[in-house]
């Protein structure tokens with residue numbers, strides 16, 4: 204079994220941070236990585252991250268670590284993450300992650316300031332025994 208994390212980190216940005224698109228309020232990253240940051244490329248061949256269709260090149264294919272996408276934006280939406288394995292006998296795993304830019308808790312929203320919103324899911328990859 205291989206433990207891994209998938210999730211996102213979102214940080215508020217100011218208009219001067221992104222003059223090209225002042226409507227963008229946050230910079231965020233969505234990722235798949237090892238629990239202690241270890242390199243998963245021994246078992247993960249590719250991570251495909253599908254963003255909302257309004258992004259340029261919404262389907263991002265990453266074939267070497269870091270398996271992550273960093274973008275700026277203004278809203279929250281579902282992101283599909285497909286993990287393909289080095290062992291082609293292992294079927295790919297598809298995960299769905301709801302990008303979160305704002306704290307859920309009303310009080311935390313007031314206190315957010317520049318604090319990042321980090322949403323991590325801890326999972327385990329289970330591989331079939333060779334026959």
Ligand SMILES: O=C(Nc1ccc(C(=O)N2CC(c3nccs3)C2)s1)[C@@H]1CCCN1
Nearest residue numbers: 224227255257258259275276277278279280
């Ligand atoms: O927010 C939401 N959907 C979003 C889709 C895409 C978003 C975004 O952030 N961006 C598109 C990208 C671009 N900027 C300029 C040109 S393309 C920056 S937000 C939904 C709607 C209600 C609740 N959540």
